[in-house]
Amino acid sequence: MGRHVPAVTRALDILELFLEGDGTLSAPDITRRLNLPRTTVHELVTTLAARNYLVTVPEQPGRYRLGVRTHQLGSRYAEQLDLAAEGRRVAREVAETCDETVHVAVLEDTDVIYIAKVDSTHAVRMVSAAGRKLPAHCTAVGKMLLASLPEAELRSRVDGRELVAMTPHSITDPAALQQALAAIRARGLATEHRESNPDVSCVAAPVRDSTGRVVAALSVSVPMIRWTEQRGAELAELAAEGAADLSLRLGHRGRPA
Template identity: 80%
Template sequence: MGRLVPAVTRALDILELFLDGDGTLTAPDIVRKLQLPRTTVHELVSTLAARQYLVQEPGQPGRYRLGVRPYQLGSRYAEQLDLAAEGREVARAVAETCDETVHVAILEDTDVIYIAKVDSTHAVRMVSAAGRRLPAHCTSVGKMLLASLPEPELDARIPDDAELAGMTENSITDPAALRAHLAAIRARGVAVESRESNPDVSCVAAPVRDRTNRVVAALSVSVPMVRWSEAREAELAELVVKGAADLSERLGHRGRP
């Protein structure tokens, strides 16, 4: 890495202050938060305002908020994002941490489509594959995505009289039981699937959000039953939450779980 330019670093520090609070700051606020000289702050703020990175708050002289230029840059960044490519990168990092199989999937109607998969170094027979479609209610990623739907949309996709096909004897096939299960997932923020799509595997998943806070995918870790336990489930739940948050951040989401 080359030498960092102090003036550019300070300008970026100022812009990043606007991510917190109500999104407005005065020059004295910036001086206090960054411990910079008043003259330096005045020059940097004036430059950022001249380039439309900052604008004065209407009716409040001396108080600034972000201008249109950061929005334009963020929009261009969002246009270039590739969920599958970003998902593969994060899935690879998660798999390196736990040495288990990691998936990223999206929801289409009542199925999930796997858009990224990174295999464990252990030989494990899996029913999933990148590009494959499976019933959402039988998988941890699918249940996480279903639980994230608004109630009217969930009702439309899975009505009370829906016929839910099972993949194993442990699959949830009753719509009422599924709704109760999804409510518990919604409350916990993590979905667990125990031998519901594969009789020898359990999975845990967490939601992935985009910059609008919408759930657009889910990330999961799949573990053979020979390595599954309550302690392992808790450990992997923390890992998938972090991995999903990392992927969400790549997609422009600002919040952390």
């Protein structure tokens, strides 16, 4: 690997400080936060401002915020994002950690479509495929995505619709579905036990884009012969971490409210 350039590293450290708090800082703030010499901070801030990476805050002399150049770079990055490709990368990392099947799915009306899948190496594993469509209310990813919809939009999608059963354990009662979705909202995670496949349990977490909107869900699926409450808790944590990683790649910052 090549040598890191200290001046570039310091300039990037300065820019990353603006991702925190209210997004405005003064040169003394930066000096204190990074423990750098005042002269160094002054030179770096002056250079970043000259290139429109920083701009002064109107009516607040001496304070800076991110400039238009950072927005242009972020917009170009967003244009090149591919949810499916990024989902496959993250799913592969999660699957390598837990050696179980990992899916990433999106919502289409009242169904989910799997856009990424990485298999377990175990002899007993899920039979599924990217591109497959399933009723959302029967899956952990689907319930996670339904729970993330605004109430009015959720009702417009599910009211009057028949909740078909995929197994005897599937939710078919609208009131039971509403109760399950409320619990998912409160927890921030979804589970599914033998509702889409009589031999499988799943846990799922939400994936957010740069605006904080839930655009996908990531799940870990486990055959019942390997499922325990302890294993479920471990996989729920992995699913949450994987979903947070994918959200970060999509431009999401921080935790949702």
